[in-house]
Amino acid sequence: MPTKERIAKVKKVLANRYADLRVVMEDVKNTHNASAVVRTCDAAGVLFLDVISFENDPFPINEAISTRAEKWLQIEHHTKTQKCLNDLKNKGFAVAATYLGEDTIAYTNVDFTKPTAIVFGNEAEGISPAARELADCTIHVPMVGMVRSLNLSVTVGIILYEAIRQRLVSPTYAHKGLPPEELESLANRWLGID
Numbered sequence: 001m002p003t004k005e006r007i008a009k010v011k012k013v014l015a016n017r018y019a020d021l022r023v024v025m026e027d028v029k030n031t032h033n034a035s036a037v038v039r040t041c042d043a044a045g046v047l048f049l050d051v052i053s054f055e056n057d058p059f060p061i062n063e064a065i066s067t068r069a070e071k072w073l074q075i076e077h078h079t080k081t082q083k084c085l086n087d088l089k090n091k092g093f094a095v096a097a098t099y100l101g102e103d104t105i106a107y108t109n110v111d112f113t114k115p116t117a118i119v120f121g122n123e124a125e126g127i128s129p130a131a132r133e134l135a136d137c138t139i140h141v142p143m144v145g146m147v148r149s150l151n152l153s154v155t156v157g158i159i160l161y162e163a164i165r166q167r168l169v170s171p172t173y174a175h176k177g178l179p180p181e182e183l184e185s186l187a188n189r190w191l192g193i194d
Contacts (some may be wrong), residue, residue: 002191012189013072015185017047020115020176021163022093024050026081026131027122028060034066036153037120042069044160046098047178050088050117052078085119089134093117097127097135098146098155104138112163113173120156130185136163 014051023041027053028034032047038061041049059077061070078084085095095120096110116140119135121127132138141158142148150158167173178186 002193007191008185009185010187014186014190015176015177016045016175018164018167018175019043019178020045021049021112021148021160021167022048022050022117023038023160024052024088024095024117024119026052026119026127027054027125028152030123030152031060031062031078032065033123033152034060034150035062035155038066038073038075039069040153040157040160042072044157044164046160047049047074049073049075051075052081052084056078060173069094081128082134085117085134090116094136095119095134096137096139097131098140098159099127099132099138100140101132101138106142107139107159107162110137110139112166113170116155116163116164117144118159120152123152134171148173163182171185172173 023035023037024045025034028037038049053059059075063070087094095114095117096107098107119127121131121132127135139159141155143149149155151191167175177183
């Protein structure tokens with residue numbers, strides 16, 4: 001049986017989770033990157049991580065890098081970008097996709113106080129044409145050096161913490177958290193209580 005302290009910690013962490021801020025990883029192959037993104041999502045309070053894998057490959061997690069943070073996320077697997085992003089849009093999420101091409105806006109110009117799903121593509125090719133087409137906006141992290149991009153997990157961290165910063169300073173954003181029954185159900189699962 002978990003201690004009172006452990007129960008209190010789990011409930012506090014869950015109460016601070018953002019159910020209205022999701023990360024979507026599309027066709028990410030590198031175990032190190034995927035694992036670091038999992039760790040960043042947990043640290044930033046993201047609850048849902050959507051993983052799109054075109055080949056139905058298992059999600060590549062290295063527990064030494066993730067520090068077992070995958071235990072604290074709701075990871076949903078998808079095989080089609082269109083279905084994943086359309087489902088999120090139907091749930092009221094705006095879709096912001098990272099992209100290195102033209103006609104993008106700086107990530108700081110996105111209103112992350114609204115329910116938002118942020119799409120990150122794979123290491124070699126970025127997001128797919130389908131993700132670009134379905135995105136409400138395409139975003140980038142401005143670069144002033146010789147390289148064109150940052151490591152995936154670094155980009156995820158930069159953008160997630162901008163989203164959190166906006167939410168913390170917004171006079172109109174109200175953190176809703178999870179419905180009580182969902183919070184209780186997740187707390188019991190995290191604590192190993194059936």
